[in-house]
Amino acid sequence: MDPDTVEALRAASESDPHVDADGRVPHGSSDDPNLLDFSANTNPAVPTGAARVFSAAFASSRSYPADDYAGFRTAAAEFVDCDPQQVIPTAGGLEAIRLAIQTTVRAGESVLVPTPSFGEYAREVRLQGGEPSFVRHDALLDSDPAPHAMAVVCNPNNPTGESYDAAALRAFADRCRAADTTLLVDEAFLGFTDEPSLAGREGVVVARSLTKLFGLPGVRTGYAVASGAARDRLATARRAWSMSEPAAALGAHCYRDDDFVERTRERVDTERARMRERLATRFDVYPSDAPFLLFEVTDASVDDVLLTARERGIALRDARTFRGLDSHVRVAVRTPADDDRLLEALDV
The missing domain is CATH 3.40.640.10 (Type I PLP-dependent aspartate aminotransferase-like (Major domain))
Known part of the structure; x- marks a missing residue:
């Protein structure tokens, strides 16, 4: 990478809140074994074998x-x-x-x-x-x-x-x-x-x-x-x-593993619809075709929602790091038991 590009990246990091000092972009995922991770959108299951x-x-x-x-x-x-x-x-x-x-x-x-x-x-x-x-x-x-x-x-x-x-x-x-x-x-x-x-x-x-x-x-x-x-x-x-x-x-x-893919799609479709219905009783929830849901927090601060969830053993994705979002949280769609813990932690 030429020096001018390096300098441009550093300048972007100074003016753009969506990157850090090294020009890195924040992402979800928690490595804390004591937290149930809803901040990353990865399948909680893997194919047999x-x-x-x-x-x-x-x-x-x-x-x-x-x-x-x-x-x-x-x-x-x-x-x-x-x-x-x-x-x-x-x-x-x-x-x-x-x-x-x-x-x-x-x-x-x-x-x-x-x-x-x-x-x-x-x-x-x-x-x-x-x-x-x-x-x-x-x-x-x-x-x-x-x-x-x-x-x-x-x-x-x-x-x-x-x-x-x-x-x-x-x-x-x-x-x-x-x-x-x-x-x-x-x-x-x-x-x-x-x-x-x-x-x-x-x-x-x-x-x-x-x-x-x-x-x-x-x-x-x-x-x-x-x-x-x-x-x-x-x-x-x-x-x-x-x-x-x-x-x-x-x-x-x-x-x-076609069977794994089909089972995953069915679970995500079912759980996403259930979660969206429950979350919508408190938050403004976006429609989704993906294994996650984005919602806008209107009854509290995002910091309060993130902290409350963490105190109850759950990591959420602070979506304010995405350009154009200032009061949003993203949550993954996981298993029915995991999703029940999330919904309880968010009081919905």
């Missing part, structure tokens, strides 16, 4: 992994319905996002970035010397992509939870392609829905991971999907051995 597959791959870790990752690519491609050659393995979804931006955005170029949404998009754009052009997430598909090198869409959007209309998103993808603007679609939570992926569509780069749907954030397994020239740029720029052998084996195992 996941630990066995990961352990069995330990012996192969004594050697470098085969850099083509054929088994993982095939399983991931079947899951999102694309060609295995279009799958670019990465160490987590965020690396896929960085790879896409790094190979597309040049210094001085602008990128359409949704707000409120995942804070890493703007950070990654600035790392390349680009300039985020913030647009409300629910108005982004109405934007003109032509002046921008890239447009970013989070589907479903984090932290609000809504999915984009599939036909409108495809139409926007077509407009981006016509304008020679790369469309980056972060599908971190799309697996919780039955909506089709945009993987393999010309002019689109999709980012995915095992983190959310399969409850495995620490394994750091993800991938980008692209076609044509975008795919060639990603494949060229990808680091050699970008995924460990145990991570690749575990990824292939997870993506073939």
Whole structure:
């Protein structure tokens, strides 16, 4: 990274409350074993046999992994319905996002970035010397992509939870392609829905991971999907051995567990509806298609809600760290027993 970019990031941290002194973006997740974590949106369950597959791959870790990752690519491609050659393995979804931006955005170029949404998009754009052009997430598909090198869409959007209309998103993808603007679609939570992926569509780069749907954030397994020239740029720029052998084996195992995915979707749908109904008796709750709910606090301060929950053994996500939100909290959808504890702790 050149010195000018480093200085720009530091300047952004001084003027932007959504990043820290090193330009880092705050995220959810608690490592306190005494707290029930509702601040991170990862599945509380993992596929049957996941630990066995990961352990069995330990012996192969004594050697470098085969850099083509054929088994993982095939399983991931079947899951999102694309060609295995279009799958670019990465160490987590965020690396896929960085790879896409790094190979597309040049210094001085602008990128359409949704707000409120995942804070890493703007950070990654600035790392390349680009300039985020913030647009409300629910108005982004109405934007003109032509002046921008890239447009970013989070589907479903984090932290609000809504999915984009599939036909409108495809139409926007077509407009981006016509304008020679790369469309980056972060599908971190799309697996919780039955909506089709945009993987393999010309002019689109999709980012995915095992983190959310399969409850495995620490394994750091993800991938980008692209076609044509975008795919060639990603494949060229990808680091050699970008995924460990145990991570690749575990990824292939997870993506073939259709029953686990279906059970997860059913549980999340049922619990999300129940939680939203209860939370709405006290808070203004956003509609959601994702494994989390965002609500606005109107009867107390956010600090009071966070502190009360923590005193009752529960960690919530302070959503004020998202651009454009100033009185909001986000909570994950977990198991029925966990969700009951949350609802009791919030007095709803």
